[in-house]
Amino acid sequence: MEFAEAILLTIITASTPLLLAASGELVVERAGVLNLGVEGMMIVGAACGFGGAYLTGSIAVGALCGILGGMALSAIFAFLTLGLAANQVASGLALTILGVGLAGLVGAGYVGQKIDGAAHLYIPYLTDIPFLGRVLLGQNAFVYFSIALIVGIWFFLYRTRAGLVLRAVGDNHTSAHALGYPVLKIRLLAVLFGGGCAGLGGAYLPLAYTPFWVSGMTAGRGWIALALVVFASWLPFRLMIGAYLFGGITILQLHAQAIGLGIPSQLMSSLPYLATIVVLVAISWMRGRAGSPAPASLGLAFVPDR
Numbered sequence: 001m002e003f004a005e006a007i008l009l010t011i012i013t014a015s016t017p018l019l020l021a022a023s024g025e026l027v028v029e030r031a032g033v034l035n036l037g038v039e040g041m042m043i044v045g046a047a048c049g050f051g052g053a054y055l056t057g058s059i060a061v062g063a064l065c066g067i068l069g070g071m072a073l074s075a076i077f078a079f080l081t082l083g084l085a086a087n088q089v090a091s092g093l094a095l096t097i098l099g100v101g102l103a104g105l106v107g108a109g110y111v112g113q114k115i116d117g118a119a120h121l122y123i124p125y126l127t128d129i130p131f132l133g134r135v136l137l138g139q140n141a142f143v144y145f146s147i148a149l150i151v152g153i154w155f156f157l158y159r160t161r162a163g164l165v166l167r168a169v170g171d172n173h174t175s176a177h178a179l180g181y182p183v184l185k186i187r188l189l190a191v192l193f194g195g196g197c198a199g200l201g202g203a204y205l206p207l208a209y210t211p212f213w214v215s216g217m218t219a220g221r222g223w224i225a226l227a228l229v230v231f232a233s234w235l236p237f238r239l240m241i242g243a244y245l246f247g248g249i250t251i252l253q254l255h256a257q258a259i260g261l262g263i264p265s266q267l268m269s270s271l272p273y274l275a276t277i278v279v280l281v282a283i284s285w286m287r288g289r290a291g292s293p294a295p296a297s298l299g300l301a302f303v304p305d306r
Helices: 002-030 038-056 059-083 088-110 132-137 141-159 161-171 173-178 183-209 221-231 236-258 265-269 271-290
Strands: none
Touching (some): 002 132, 002 141, 002 161, 002 221, 002 236, 038 088, 038 183, 038 221, 141 236, 161 183, 173 183, 221 236, 221 271, 236 271
């Protein structure tokens, strides 16, 4: 029971940054924009989040700084793609490169510093319940917020008029523009929201996962978050399942070494990325057999209306 509890706890902690970043990207792609700069926004969010928490001693301020850092970088992407109609793929890749450089600059003075990580919820007697107590009622605020975020996105997309308009803009921006909806404004708000979520996902890493800053600590999680959106077929609750699945693959290497499996650590470390490639290839193959076109949410070849 204790071993199973430890596995579940590590899966949840490893999945939360993926879930936060992928949730924002899901909304972005639902609006018809493809932002490949998730990795860059995450690493900037991590650097800004740690800097804010280290200077103020507040995890909440650090999380806010991470959100603002991700939004600032996404605003650059929005200016390029929505304002100047630049290529979304090239702009997203450039954003990742820019984010890595900015994070190194912002975090240069914090290397080797540590902070007190985010506190975990504790409810007397309930959190002490074996197995389920710590798993359900002993997490930090980031975990609960990520779950609430998924529920909120689902409600927004499928139970509100604004969500219907956003999906209409993503599915057919020309028709939405003809009906009088502000396509550029809707996409701008979606891109900023996605940047904030990616920044928060990055901030989670130094504020809760490992309470210190080190360059490159996102370790490709932004690319996995992008793959998760495709894996989930742009559906919020399927995205949550996929995030925990990929989180489980991520921490598999740790538990495999703990129980003494004779598998090279380098191979185990590559499992999340191998799983990402396998999933994307499988999805492409299944869509090809079904003869279905790529969904509009992929954001391919979108030219915003002025």
